[in-house]
Amino acid sequence: MDAILLQILNGLDKGSAYALIALGLTLIFGTLGVVNFAHGALFMIGAFCAVTVSRILTVSRTIIDDTQKDFLGNPLKVEVPYVHDWFGQATGDVIIDWAVPLSIFFAIPVMICVGVIMERGLIKHFYHRPHADQILVTFGLAIVLQEIIKFYYGANPIPTPAPSAFTGSFDFGAMFGFEPNTIIYPYWRLVYFAFAAVIIGAVFAFLQFTTFGMVVRAGMADRETVGLLGINIDKRFTIMFGLAAAVAGLAGVMYTPINSPNYHMGMDFLVLSFVVVVVGGMGSLPGAVLAGFLLGILESFASMRQVIEIIPGINQVIIYLVAIIILLTRPRGLMGRKGVMEE
Amino acid sequence: MNAKSEFSKGANAASTAPAFLSVWDMHSYYGESYIVQGISFNVHEGEILALLGRNGAGKTSTLRSIARLGDPQVTHGEIWLDHQPLHNMKSYEASIAGLGLVPEDRRIIPGLTVEENLKLAQIAPPIGWSLERLYDLFPRLGERRTQEGITLSGGEQQMLAIARALARDIKVLLLDEPYEGLAPVIVDEIEKTLKIIKEQGMTTVIVEQNAVRALELADRAVILDTGGIVFDGLASEVLENEELRAEYLAI
Amino acid sequence: AGHSGFTNAPEGDTVTLGFNVPQSGPYADEGADELRAFELAVEHLNGGGDGGMMNTFSSKALKGTGILGKKVEYVTGDTQTKSDAARASAKSMIEKDGAVMISGGSSSGVAVAVQALCQEAGVIFMAGLTHSNDTTGKDKKANGFRHFFNSYMSGAALAPVLKNAYGTDRKTYHLTADYNWGYTTEEAVRSSTEAMGWETVAAVKTPLTQTDFSSYIAPVLQSGADTLVLNHYGGNMVNSLTNAVQFGLRDKQVNGKDFQIIVPLYSRLMAKGAGANVKGIFGSANWHWSLTDEGSKAFVKSFGTKYGFPPSQAAHTCYVQTMLYADAVERAGSFAPCAVVEALEGFEFDGMGNGPTLYRAEDHQCFKDVLVMKGKENPTSEFDLLEIVEVTPAAQVTYDPNHPQVAGGNLGTCNNGA
């Protein structure tokens, strides 16, 4: 029982990551119909926004400490962050500690810019081109973005911890009368879950309660006719792209404390996010979110020792297996709309 | 439009003409195929102009060029609507400037209901007929307002396409084969509507294969053949001119 | 090119070595460090720089005049940490550039694949970072040599230290990367810890492509285990360790003991990726820059002077492998692979950082001291993340070539190729 509850919790949180990534992708892929292989790269850039912010916060001057020696036996150079100089050691440390949450404010404008530039400069010319061309150009872009990050930040993962207030975990089990330590849950993951819920809600509200969503859907189905009705669809597509990039970026920022970011993290998530979007059904936002959570939870169950013992290797394939079953039983995924990318 | 620069800047015959909509020496291409081969004509405020010709004559291409749809690409020429230079505009700007086109294959937007299709037309200003008024004119649409637009019958779709154009406050209405697929009674109905909106001062260009009906409705007619104008005059003239009818319209 | 009895016999006054390292993919930084070491080794062989370990190496055959008087040149390639790509790259070095020796790599999959290729082609393979037992176990090849230690040795070296630190009554939970290296490492650590009385509660395999290990970590406490062994390497290890710390495992008490985490194979770059999470965690390593023997000091000095930071253990291995190869050629007086194999088989040496070392003839595995490491509590710099807690003497990690953990396979005979 508690084992199952635990995996549901784990699944929810894995699911919120999947859902958040898929949400950004489905805005571009499910709604605008652009096969965006660079989406993972956007997620990765978001994560590196957090890295960059913590680097900026720890920009330091160097002092020589004669009492200590470095590996070559020379006096040790010690780095003192400027924030220490400006705000004092204690406040400075708190600011550095809160780098990840602070990066949200940095990431939003950056990601919107990245999205807008990407759309205006590149994707714009590909709406009416075959999907094959979109794949090639966005894949190329993804590689380029990835390599740029690799060039500046290296290939090694870069630890980007959560504020110390959020380290450690929370004993759920004890709260609900289970044995202590049976159901523990890290604080940061709770934060991530809540954050995902807020973002998902906000995006829904934006697309549901404004005519924006309808216009964009219409524009994707038939740009020409929408133009005939006096609507500047290009502008809205651009906004949509900026929004999607921001969502992807924020997902990345908040993910950094969970897993140290590295330059290929986007590629690692790419295939999975496509699977989530398609299983959710093309063109459906709720579908993508639902599929994210569903796959997250099922993946968690499949990784239970008791399950692996019965079906060895199930944890390796569960996501794909479920995807196949869903796509075979429901022709357009969980909640897909007819006619979107069916040919 | 990369062709913009090629529009002649100085002496433009069109701009001085009293016409409401005027097309002057327009050339358009689909890729490399040269389709609209330098046509000029004027439409005066409040009149109905019938644009006729055989299949493949270039009628649709002409309307699409005027509506600035990008394909075919206009490489040379001027288009003026009520003193506004359409040839410098994109299609959405042309629409805001007052141009309304009912495209030939109706172009109902998949995924949207009937009502959403209409509402879409009322997002950008200027807004024309209200939904109620449109449903009054086409009760079938009112009954089906929540049905997905593309599941309508062919004729119903045609009604929706016309209604959608009227939902915007337009200065000129371009109709590409509006009677196609409509039952004779409905054709009568639409004809009446066109007359009504003409009385209200609407300027209309109608492309129609049912030439007789179009000519009976129209004040003037332009006949196209392989991308060029072969006749420009009063509609009644065409009806009377056996030779012309036989040669270009087979009626 | 040419037919002098063996593949790619050097013709002019130069000899070409092939350095095949991951330049793209997750291990690119490790690869870059390996490449630095290779470049340094070539510099030293050609008489440049301060000579590095050439001065401390017990064999004095090398003179800084290249190898057998031929200037050393090298080509580089990208393994992408994929066996196919690694073989393609190695093949191009052999077929196009005329390399007589291939070295490098940072995974066992690649090492085994390239080693087999070199055996077929008739060139020498000096393995880079590869830790699986298989490389010199069931997949051993006569033309291949490994300086790096292996899973068995990790287990053997760790056990006594763990016993001292955590006692003989522990319940362990293994998370194991679901592929060959993971299997051999789990087996090694399990058998050595079980031998000292620890109980293995569970062992769960995790997919290679897994990035978030939460669903594997969370049930650990429920199982009643008080020790978690992460048989993970690279990105897997960074993530699983980060996740484990996130779940607060290290703050917990189980069975009345502090919960502990163990990482059998450590590397400095991984420790860097995991950041503060490594503090106080035990693991093993092949070599570390803080060793104070003469060889290590010399190497760290020349590497650090040239590049500004201390070398990683991967860099050390690659440097040493290049030196050992060059030395063997000198001693054999020939570049012919079979001559080199003969010179290296059973070769004993010292001064390369891990004390007296033997290249065993039976399986071409190196036997030397193994380090047991611990994440440092108060690092002074970004390189100073691990500290040596124990140098386990070679004798303690030496095993019989027919030991069940490494049994199988056939070394075959050396191949000179064309």
Next chain:
Amino acid sequence: MGILDVKNVNKRFGGLQALGDVNLNVAENSVHAIIGPNGAGKSTLLNCLVGKLIPDTGSVMFDGQSVLGRKPFEINQMGISRVFQTPEIFGDLSVLENMMIPCFAKRDGAFELNAISSVGSQTDIVERAEQMLEEMNMADKRHMHAAALSRGDKRRLEIGMCLSQEPRLLLLDEPTAGMARADTNNTIDLLKQIKEERDITIAIIEHDMHVVFSLAERITVLAQGTPLVEDTPENIKGHPKVREAYLGESA
């Protein structure tokens, strides 16, 4: 007993009764027209005949065999060909290739793995397709991409494709909509000629009364999903209800 026998067919879309108890009997070798207001269910009825829709209840027999439950390609292989209301052609292929495909289907059946011989070497097919294009007056366009055809031409091509299959029952959904008068007349002649030369049955939906009255031997009037009357053209023309509900004053 007719070649096509539709009994008590019902089809609902949600709350809408698109077809209600439709009975229709088409005699062999006749031309049977189905007319009716827009949205009457004419296309829906055809959809039920070719397997695009499955009726909720009722039976559809073709030549003594039930059509229901068969896949579209099986139904076509039984001898029913259909022209759609909006042209369905192979836009990416040339006009000639468009025409060859139905010829292959006719000769080789639903599937034939002929991956080695070249299309050009199938002289019978090529000749047949060329001949069909001649008949449809489209030979000069044989190398064009079908997507680049004008709308009227697309429709002609589609009719030609269906005819080339020499079906026993040809279903035409507004075949001449948007077609120039001259071509409409050609099409009427062609259909007449084909009907005379071969034993073919034609069911046609049309809003163009000129076409209907020059071809049809019997006419069924459909309104709101149910047959209103079935009679000869002469009687239909004079039928007051039909005049009111459908034909309007222009008939």
Next chain:
Amino acid sequence: MLGLQKKDASLLLLVFALTMLAPFILNPFPEGSGWAQFNAGYPDLMQRFVIFGIFAIGFNILFGLTGYLSFGHAAFLGVGSYSAVWMFKLLSMNVIPAIALAVITSGLFALLIGFISLRRSGIYFSILTLAFAQMSFALAYSVLTPITGGETGLQLALDDPRILDSISAAAGGNIPVPSLFGIEMRDSSEWSVGSWVFTFNNGYYFAAFIMLCSFYLSIRIFRSPFGLMLRAVKSNQQRLNYTGLNTRPYTLAAFVISGMYAGLAGGLMAAMDPLAGAERMFWTASGEVVLMTILGGVGTLIGPVLGAGMIKYMENILSKINSDILHTWFAFLPDGLEDFIVTIIYPFIGKGWHLTLGLLFMMVVIFLPGGLVEGGQKIAKLFKRGKKDDDGAKAADATTPAE
């Protein structure tokens, strides 16, 4: 010729000439010169060109003709490789049975996966194929290690049974190498002219011969009624159904044929280098063949081969250029300038080769929509301009897909 139209026949001849003369064409720079780095005329890379060419040609039969974008084709390649290696292990080092089994098993595997995946179209189909391939990869890498060798790949061992070869098995502790009735695949002969060295490798010519056959077959398929039907599927499935044609067997046949091409490529790969790794089935490998096809030109005959060549060239040549080599190239420049130029170029070569690849992808789609073939056609047109091309040729173009 060979039942082909003149245009196709000349294309085939061209490809024939190119493959036969590849050792010369790909080695334009004399040994030892700075540019020798760019020579690609060594056996392994030449083999790779033709083998990935086969893979891409086959993929194009499915994707180019029917428009069904499979994102799991690497699975068939992997299965082909595993089958071939098992054949080497169990039966004989002769490449014929190995390749035959590779083609058969991958065909069967494709039949199974195609039968299920083709129930859906568009992106849903793509994700189904992707899912199957990823499952194959994951299992091959882990649970199926006893069959696949897992991480280290499936390799030959000295004590493999090799039933048919047992008598002639090479003595002396070395594993025998794949051969065609005694002609060893890895054997090469060399020809030096001046400072040029040209290598003629048995394996390459064997693979090239098979590639030519596959290419010929693919031309026949493109021009056949079957090919026409596949293009019709891409254009309008609905119309095809109402024209009395059952689309399913057509698409399934195309899927299986392209799966067998992939298996053939996999088998050949093992024949050239008897090792089969699971990474061959990873999604990036499937993605690679998609990219190759698009890069060269979807639906064109020669495009996929060009695309394959391009990507493999970048992967194998560009990645090997290191800063040392750069310095030797620009050594003639004054020091400061040399360093400057090297710093500028350095991020794009060696470990930065991916960056160049990404940029290349973007450049090609942006400037040559239609892929490399389109670029070739544009150049050809420039030359033709002077010759005043006739309209007849243009009209003929419309009936046949571009090359």
